[in-house]
Amino acid sequence: MTLVIWAEGRLVGSHEAALSAVDHGITVGDGVFETCTVLDGQAFALTRHLARLARSAHGLGLEAPDEQKVRDGVSAVLAAAESGAGRFDGRLRITVTAGVGPLGSGRVPGAQTVVVAAQDGTMAPESSSARSPWPRNERSPIVGLKTTSYAENVVALADAKAKGADESILPNTVGALCEGTGSNVFVERGGELLTPPLESGCLAGITRALAVEWGAEAGLPVREASIDELPFSVLNEVSAGTAQLTLTSSGRNVQPVTVLDGVPVVAGEVTLAVREVFERLCRERLDP
CATH class of the missing domain: 3.30.470.10 (Aminotransferase class 4, branched-chain amino acid transferase, N-terminal domain)
Known part of the structure; x- marks a missing residue:
């Protein structure tokens, strides 16, 4: 290595x-x-x-x-x-x-x-994720900042790994879907790919922004959700197979979740289309 x-x-x-x-x-x-x-x-x-x-x-x-x-x-x-x-x-x-x-x-x-x-290193094509028992504090003074004070993420990720997963999905303190420990999240439901708004307390991810921009440019239904559109309970829909979950980050690009809390789930069609667009454009547009 x-x-x-x-x-x-x-x-x-x-x-x-x-x-x-x-x-x-x-x-x-x-x-x-x-x-x-x-x-x-x-x-x-x-x-x-x-x-x-x-x-x-x-x-x-x-x-x-x-x-x-x-x-x-x-x-x-x-x-x-x-x-x-x-x-x-x-x-x-x-x-x-x-x-x-x-x-x-x-x-x-x-x-x-x-x-x-x-x-x-190489990127894994899929993720196994688990729900976090701890929330992200959307009122924290460092919310949305990428700081080296990473202890909360370390603990949440260790919990996920103990459950056989590679990422932990966090709510915020008011029960909205927020983000992963080192990733942004998207949910595919109703034919759209949605990501929580920044008001949820999530990081303004670079890959998140480009997935939205490039997906929309390609005519795909991908957008930022409204403030109340993605409660944390939407993950129940993912487990039930009526919605799909996706992660984005610099270490993952656009990565479908295929296991949630130990339950196999499938990747969404819009997710796969956005991933295809992203994988092509990230090499064509090195510094977008």
Whole structure:
């Protein structure tokens, strides 16, 4: 397996010390990140990911990341990955933390740490998912931000894996369908493919947005749902076979759920059509 890491201007080994032990990203999870799909050695939708990275930083009260510094790290990592593995497909993660700081929650103004890493891999064509026993707090101060404070997702995903699944599907606190721990969700019902609105507390996913945009461009019935259109109980319809569930993310693209809570379910026709469009266009439009 290929793993290449760039930290603060230099390539480092996976077991090499690269960050301070009192970096705020380590001590209090004070940072933001993005994960991009890598296709043929190039980061997909990098401009969109960097724009969301800046939005997340702003929402967390951090200074905007130095975009050129981040792009330099991306270039260095992908060049090293290509030289070691030839044709390189996988994922790329960009992490920006608040830098070295005190042991408490206070920050040192102007400090910042940038890490970029790439790892090869392939995407699974289908998902086995499970309902989460815990909700997403749509009123959280960090809702919609892609932060390194990921403990809630780690616990929910561990619960799903204990149930034999690879993703956990979360409601929000008012019982609406929200998202997965690392994915957006779509439900196919009534001949349409619907995704929860951002007001539900879900992340404004890059793949989610492109699935909606490209699906609509292709004349397919895919859209963002209204605020009350997708209650969490819609998953009962999925289990019963009257609706279908789909996940989207940079690690999944458009991925039908074929097992929900241990029960086999089928992929929807609109889902498969949107997936076909996405798989074609993501290689034709590398930075949409």
